[in-house]
Amino acid sequence: MTKVLMKGNEAIGAAAIKAGCNYFFGYPITPQNELPEYMARELPGVGGVFLQAESEVAAINMVYGAAGAGARVMTSSSSPGIALKQEGISYIAGAELPCVIVNIVRGGPGLGGIQPAQSDYYQSTRGGGNGDYRHLVYAPATIQETVDLVMEAFDVAEQYRNPVMVIGDGMIGQMMEPVEFKEPKKRPIAPKTWATDGTKGKRKPNIINSLFIDPQELEDHVLRLEKKYDEIKKNETRYENYNVSDADVVVVAYGTTSRIVKNAIAKCEEEGMKVGLIRPITLWPFPDNAFEEITDKTKGVLTVEMSTGQMIDDVKIAVNGKKPVHFYGRTGGMVPTPDAIVEEIKKIARGEK
Known part of the structure; x- marks a missing residue:
């Protein structure tokens, strides 16, 4: 298989498209800007949609909508931008929707700087959003591993109906290495019967929501999510x-x-x-x-x-x-x-x- 020399951010975009991602919503911030630039250039050519939202908050809620309709969708940002997306990530986890979120980490706190850092560990593993939720977090060490994990992340997200985050410091986004695009292992992905993709007069409408007014219903929902997170721990831990x-x-x-x-x-x-x-x-x-x-x-x-x-x-x-x-x-x-x-x-x- 032929290897291609690519910058990390662009390789992430190419891997996402190879994995079937056809929607990207984001907002520019260094050092991940080459990723949305790549998606803006390449997605329309494969029938996909790129949209630069008016803010990171808007972008993650567009991801919520596309994921709810059953689309393969991704967003990316860097540290402060991911912080702004945290409420939406909690909503997506609560509604059990699959999506991929890429964080190319920069130094902080606050606006900090544009140089590489790993200071979003708490943010990514503990969750900056509200409630009892979890999402798998991949931390690749090479551009090749980043490509492999991004491609697999879409299947993992759909298998568990859960957001998946890929986190890399600014060096992952900016360095160049040779990569090849290998097919990820096949996963048991069920049909998206839950998606809001139109009833076509054949079924009742699906409802995508994370709101439970009755406390017993919410507790039942959270405990069911916990069982799913236990399955992720059992099956997806890597080192x-x-x-x-x-x-x-x-x-x-x-x-x-x-x-x-x-x-x-x-x-x-x-x-x-x-x-x-x-x-x-x-x-x-x-x-x-x-x-x-x-x-x-x-x-x-x-x-x-x-x-x-x-x-x-x-x-x-x-x-x-x-x-x-x-x-x-x-x-x-x-x-x-x-x-x-x-x-x-x-x-x-x-x-x-």
Whole structure:
């Protein structure tokens, strides 16, 4: 299969179209702008619709409408824009509608800056919207993995009738790498008998809604959603483990930070140190079982992020007090260096942390 050199944002758009996405609603914000630009140029050529909404709030509600009609639909934004979409994401989860949301993360808080960051971990995994809801969160580390996960995300969203988020820092959106567009694995997707696509005189109208006035009905609905989220945890949790069972120190990192960590681990191995890596591919569900490979030999766990330490809460829960958990990170658009990570690993190995 031929590989094509593409910028991350454009590769995401190409993957979405390949996966059958025919509607895109969004609003410009750096560093994801090449994605809506790509969709604006390419979607009409395949019979799809691109619409630049008047705001991020409008865009996510257009996604709600298209998803309710049974369309394959996507939106994208960056950090503050995703914050504005949170109410709509909660509505979509409550109404059980499939869609794909892409967040190319920039530094914050507030408008922050346009450089890469991972400081939306809480926002993506805890949900900035109201109520008891969850959505699967993919965190790819390469453009190829981003393409693969975006293509699969549409099927996953339809299988569970739930929004799916793909989160990458600004480097994922802006870097260029060779990619190929492989077919995702087939999934058991039921016919969209729930969609508001016209009765054609053959059935009663479908109603798409997340409003339940009766508290018992709402509780029943929320508990049924919880069962669905349990199924997602059971079936969709993903991670990559490297040399964890034989490691003196285990590092936990996701996205492009994990690539920097791999360079740091290579430097450590040159010096005879044994260092492992746990790379969550799904941030939710978080791969707690990946930490079962940690043995008594391990002296400590180091969480590395482009934030002030948001994933460390999930790491501590997964480690469950068996080993000390340490943190190293840069924020505001600053990127950790392999040498700095090596020094943190050495401190743990020497018992200085």
